[in-house]
Amino acid sequence: MKPTLTPALARIFKRLHYPFDVMLMCVRWYVAYGLSVRNLEEMMAERGIQVDHSTVHRWAIKLLPVLEKAFRRHKRPVGRSWRVDETYIKVKGHWKYLYRAVDKAGQTVDFLLRAHRDKAAAQRYFEKSIDQNGEPETVTIDKSGANLAALEALNAERDTPIKIRQNKYLNNIIEQDHRAIKRRTRPMLGFKTFRCARILLGGIELMHMIAKGQMKDGGGGQTPAEQFYLLAM
Incomplete structure (x- = not known):
């Protein structure tokens, strides 16, 4: 049938x-x-x-x-302790930034491709992730000033602030997770347009989440x- x-x-x-x-x-x-x-x-x-x-x-x-x-x-709900980091993706010969997060169990929280690596890009990523997955209790980031500034701006509008931890070594789990995405993008030899990159990365992340049982x-x-x-x- x-x-x-x-x-x-x-x-x-x-x-x-x-x-x-x-x-x-x-x-x-x-x-x-x-x-x-x-x-x-x-x-x-x-x-x-x-x-x-x-x-x-x-x-x-x-x-x-x-x-x-x-x-x-x-999609299954994710935990409330997030590890956030961004990785480089080449689009039309230029580096762009794929913001990603996993929870402490390694489940993908969310992802967002941005043209720049700054406070505005980080804040847009956090807003999207919270809208789709609810608010985290804790967010672990590396020493990125942009990510810290974005979280502080979000906390300024909240009665209960998100706890921020800046510790590079606690973020090993997200850095390892980046590798699964990079293995799939490498044969693509870069993306021709930002739109195509956004869509194909969404598909790669989709299959990666399914493989992780999400x-x-x-x-x-x-x-x-x-x-x-x-x-x-």
């Missing part, structure tokens, strides 16, 4: 004129593993499916925002691949 797609994905698939299982599989492989779109073009050709690498990229850009939005409705409805024995496909239904 053919599965029923979400209305948003059904509209997208109707315009793309390819079997939905082929598109979903290519997109999942792209964000789950260290593969380039040219790798995927060759892998599909070996299976008798002719698809251009630029088409795979277009599928990812169209489908991933819908899948990430669906995942956020099924999807509520994934406790019934489904594999990470099956959980990813469930987001389309």
